[in-house]
Amino acid sequence: xxxxxxxxxxxxxxxxxxxxxxxxxxxxxxxxxxxxxxxxxxxxxxxxxxxxxxxxxxxxxxxxxxxxxxxxxxxxxxxxxxxxxxxxxxxxxxxxxxxxxxxxxxxxxxxxxxxxxxxxxxxxxxxxxxxxxxxxxxxxxxxxxxxxxxxxxxxxxxxxxxxxxxxxxxxxxxxxxxxxxxxxxxxxxxxxxxxxxxxxxxxxxxxxxxxxxxxxxxxxxxxxxxxxxxxxxxxxxx
Amino acid sequence: xxxxxxxxxxxxxxxxxxxxxxxxxxxxxxxxxxxxxxxxxxxxxxxxxxxxxxxxxxxxxxxxxxxxxxxxxxxxxxxxxxxxxxxxxxxxxxxxxxxxxxxxxxxxxxxxxxxxxxxxxxxxxxxxxxxxxxxxxxxxxxxxxxxxxxxxxxxxxxxxxxxxxxxxxxxxxxxxxxxxxxxxxxxxxxxxxxxxxxxxxxxxxxxxxxxxxxxxxxxxxxxxxxxxxxxxxxxxxxxxxxxxxxxxxxxxxxxxxxxxxxxxxxxxxxxxxxxxxxxxxxxxxxxxxxxxxxxxxxxxxxxxxxxxxx
Numbered sequence: 001x002x003x004x005x006x007x008x009x010x011x012x013x014x015x016x017x018x019x020x021x022x023x024x025x026x027x028x029x030x031x032x033x034x035x036x037x038x039x040x041x042x043x044x045x046x047x048x049x050x051x052x053x054x055x056x057x058x059x060x061x062x063x064x065x066x067x068x069x070x071x072x073x074x075x076x077x078x079x080x081x082x083x084x085x086x087x088x089x090x091x092x093x094x095x096x097x098x099x100x101x102x103x104x105x106x107x108x109x110x111x112x113x114x115x116x117x118x119x120x121x122x123x124x125x126x127x128x129x130x131x132x133x134x135x136x137x138x139x140x141x142x143x144x145x146x147x148x149x150x151x152x153x154x155x156x157x158x159x160x161x162x163x164x165x166x167x168x169x170x171x172x173x174x175x176x177x178x179x180x181x182x183x184x185x186x187x188x189x190x191x192x193x194x195x196x197x198x199x200x201x202x203x204x205x206x207x208x209x210x211x212x213x214x215x216x217x218x219x220x221x222x223x224x225x226x227x228x229x230x231x232x233x234x235x236x237x238x
Numbered sequence: 239x240x241x242x243x244x245x246x247x248x249x250x251x252x253x254x255x256x257x258x259x260x261x262x263x264x265x266x267x268x269x270x271x272x273x274x275x276x277x278x279x280x281x282x283x284x285x286x287x288x289x290x291x292x293x294x295x296x297x298x299x300x301x302x303x304x305x306x307x308x309x310x311x312x313x314x315x316x317x318x319x320x321x322x323x324x325x326x327x328x329x330x331x332x333x334x335x336x337x338x339x340x341x342x343x344x345x346x347x348x349x350x351x352x353x354x355x356x357x358x359x360x361x362x363x364x365x366x367x368x369x370x371x372x373x374x375x376x377x378x379x380x381x382x383x384x385x386x387x388x389x390x391x392x393x394x395x396x397x398x399x400x401x402x403x404x405x406x407x408x409x410x411x412x413x414x415x416x417x418x419x420x421x422x423x424x425x426x427x428x429x430x431x432x433x434x435x436x437x438x439x440x441x442x443x444x445x446x447x448x449x450x451x452x453x454x455x456x457x458x459x460x461x462x463x464x465x466x467x468x469x470x471x472x473x474x475x476x477x478x479x480x481x482x483x484x485x486x487x488x489x490x491x492x493x494x495x496x497x498x499x500x501x502x503x504x505x506x507x508x509x510x511x512x513x514x515x516x517x518x519x520x521x522x523x524x525x526x527x528x529x530x531x532x533x534x535x536x537x538x539x540x541x542x543x544x545x546x547x548x
Binding site: 179205 | 282287291295296299300303309310311312313314326327328426427428429430432433451452455456487489
């Protein structure tokens, strides 16, 4: 997690909020979205590899499901996750309602389709000669896969960023399953930047909502810049 | 005052005994140190937007949290959603303001040990120009009927909240079925409703607390007062608190819920509610303490042992 920008961000804005409040919601936002996107990526890339380089019955159907998932409304995902983790639901015993874990679950569901679809496109666009060369040089299936992933890393980075953008900017599902909770001393438990903005808007405090909105945009920009920079450094070390 | 203190101690004692009894069955009574056995636990309170958005809960909760060494997770949802969450067993205690919905909740067996907590009132607000001419009317129903007659713009919460429920009651009282271009259900919280009404110069029904906390940012003004300022009784806004029935939802933190009810209906917390002000105005008026018995707070409205067939 890029910790330095987190520490610095609130310094740039004169906040009318309690000390530690903005910082804690940034930390919760990043924790939930980064965890969800990391899990999504671990899940998506193997799926994209299998989809891209093997043929199996029902492949077109799986593809349709992924493409549909890209446009899945976040409130619907929130409702489904709420049903799962509610006391009455199948995971009720785990007591996940109104926790960060439940929020991670719903963001995982939201971020996985775009990451899979864009990674798949990136993997497919890798020149076949690269694959053939790797195979000819005696690479195992794993070696070939790693070479292809390396070649497609820009596309995969774009996929991860798209998933991150979707996760950190959505408000519907985290509000439903997270409950937008802060402790009484103003430290966020399950309040993210988006739900905090929603709360300020509900109270008619549009100016403070704007400040939080600016923080959210700055945060997404920072994460994008960091990922692009890492990609460039990777290219130089090649 | 001595009587109140005795009640306070009794309530506190009940809560403490209940919590200790409940926990020692699980922990084998190991936690008999200075801290109560509920220490470290979390109480999930679902409540309405008005108690949360006015900042009341954040102001008074630290005392309770410190007293028991616990955390209160307050989830602000609107009365309908707050009760639904509790109905699903996802919260331990509810603090809401729609007696009809609370009664249904109790009748269905989900809520127990209801107490009257506090009250404020609703006010009918609108633009200063007052196009329908309702200013100073002493009947809320008459004011609503006039708004409907004049087809003046009216913003409705439309979210099954306590305020929305009250609004529908007033329309019913006025004998009007609201509808048409002038009546807009926005499906949003009180603050958004006030902003929306402000932007289009419309009327709306607001709880006094949210209106006071937002008044400096909007041009709306109170046209019909609630009972606190001598207005009609119909605009009263009573808040109640109930524990989730642990026999229905075994995972509900009943011990801590009862400790919370004991605390928030105690003289100390009731004073804290009375002392909470915004822009110099008191937002909530405590109601839990009374020397005279008030049995109706424990049961659905109109219930008596003679008519217990329900």
